[in-house]
Amino acid sequence: MKRLFKALSITASIAAAGAITGGMASSPAAAQGFQPAIVFDMGGKFDKSFNEAAYVGAERFKKESGIEYREFEVTQEAQREQALRTMARRGATIVVGVGFAQASAMEKVADEFPGTKFCIIDSVVERPNVQSITFKEHEGSFLVGMMAAMASKTGKVGFVGGMDIPLIRNFATGYQQGVKHANAGAEIFQNMTGTTPAAWRDPTRGGELAKSQMDRGADVIYAAAGGTGLGVLQAVADNKKLSIGVDSNQNHLHPGSVLTSMIKRVDVAVHNCMNSAKNGTWVPGSRVLGLKEDGVGYSLDDDNKALVTDDMKAKVEGAKAQIIAGELQVQPYKQ
């Protein structure tokens, strides 16, 4: 009960804060205006990864348009539906749900509020007022897999996933194909942190998984695990090996130790969603963003410049062009 009260009071206080900063959002006149809202998932807005990318997108929209958005960070399962409904009821024009786990909650809430527009990232919700955006994570993971194999001295690379779900398996399978593409003899260790949403924020366990992989000889480890991934990157940096970040550009977290990051342009997706709704160009339906659409990719900046050789870059760019042209097929994970 206490937790429920806590959740309710947080909801109320965030809504109140939104009303103050958003400029009388609760008055009927403002409710008729454009009011975007975003619901972040477990892991939190500042997970330096998936949710943070969504946050960056929303912030960019705010900066460009000058329109404040409402936000909520989900901290437990039951809050998702509640948060989406609260946003819709309070007159949000468009509600962005970040993360696959919000799919079932959004199905319900989208039915209840047919006049409200919804966007979901990382899952597909088939409703006339929902736009679903998914990514070809396997394509981006393929490229970083190639880089891992080329950067590895031991010929052994690792993968640490967050929650064991098809989405994360999709990262893993693309990564495996990329590693094998660059070095057919390479060995891959794969670990999943857990089977519950708590697996997104268990850096201690992430670090232990990474250490066990390094003990087995892995010298490049790819973390696709939200907040848990921070523990992976930390453990790898402590042992002076290489890691690969995910979703956001994580190269700056441990300069010289993060080989690259598999970037998923969640920021672009969130920004497009809000922007198109504002401009009236928003359409429901399903969008899949891959290498071709620039929805996924790998990061290259000052922090990892020294780690990526020209040869690596050339080969990865070559593979990227082949994938876009359809000459090279990366298989997604089959359930």
Next chain:
Amino acid sequence: MDYMTLLSVLDGTVRTAAPLVLAALAGLFAERSGVVDIGLEGKMLAGAFAAAAAASVTGSPWLGLLAAILAGIALSMVHAYATVTHHGNQVVSGMAINILVAGLTPTLAFAWFQQGGQTPILQSGERFQSITLPLADALGDTIPVLGPLYREVISGHNILVYAAVLAVPVTAWVVYRSRFGLRLRAVGENPSAVDTAGISVAKLRYQALVICGALTGAAGAYLSTAQGAGFVRDMTAGMGYLALAALIFGKWKPAPTLAACLLFALADAVQIRLQGVDIPGIGIIPVQFIQMLPYVLTVLLLAGFVGKAVAPKASGIPYVKER
């Protein structure tokens, strides 16, 4: 499993066991004095937060550790005030601390650091670094079997791991050999006898809870400033409860409690190691099954291998002086 694999599993065991040992010993002091402390989890979490926050602001892991110990003691004193001074229900007070801390830490982190309930990631100077013991590399290469054991498992941990190891004999000495320990055990078994002898029951229990708070704080500091690098919401992940279970397995005695902690940690390390490994004749074991192992072990142990665990007689009962 070859020898190096075994060593790496043992190394992981030591790392995972350290916070459990500190927390379980904290529980030992509290329960031996007759105060049930289900709030170990909350105090650890508060310690983890205080350590990360202080280390991040001051740049010193030692000040972080100090802050964690103070946070642990402060919460312990809340527990003591409620249960010793006012004879409140000890389980309720402990749970209240757990719930309070679970909500308070991310809230404070959000207010202070504006990073969504986390503390900033700690840089290497702000954390406890691993220590290579003297001659580790030399002995590791020259002496067979024992050399690598020394290099991989015994050497190369941070200072808090060694502190946890040292805490076990110190606790055993304090509890069984010192005057304070004798009184502590007596107050947990028969507080009225202690009172008759002219020793304050309340004072002893307060003292025990100060030690308890300090140890849980250190356990929390281990999680956020030694093993990890920063505070994340709910990062203790049930470790406080696991420590309590280890204490019961260990029958409220230091050495058996250490053994129970090591067993839990070993199960965890093996679980991490077995994931996704192709075992000849069996194939790859599903993740879910492997993650079940520690719990299966717990049930099996509870079901018969431990024997009857008898708690300190006065544990859980507030002491009220007769009028």
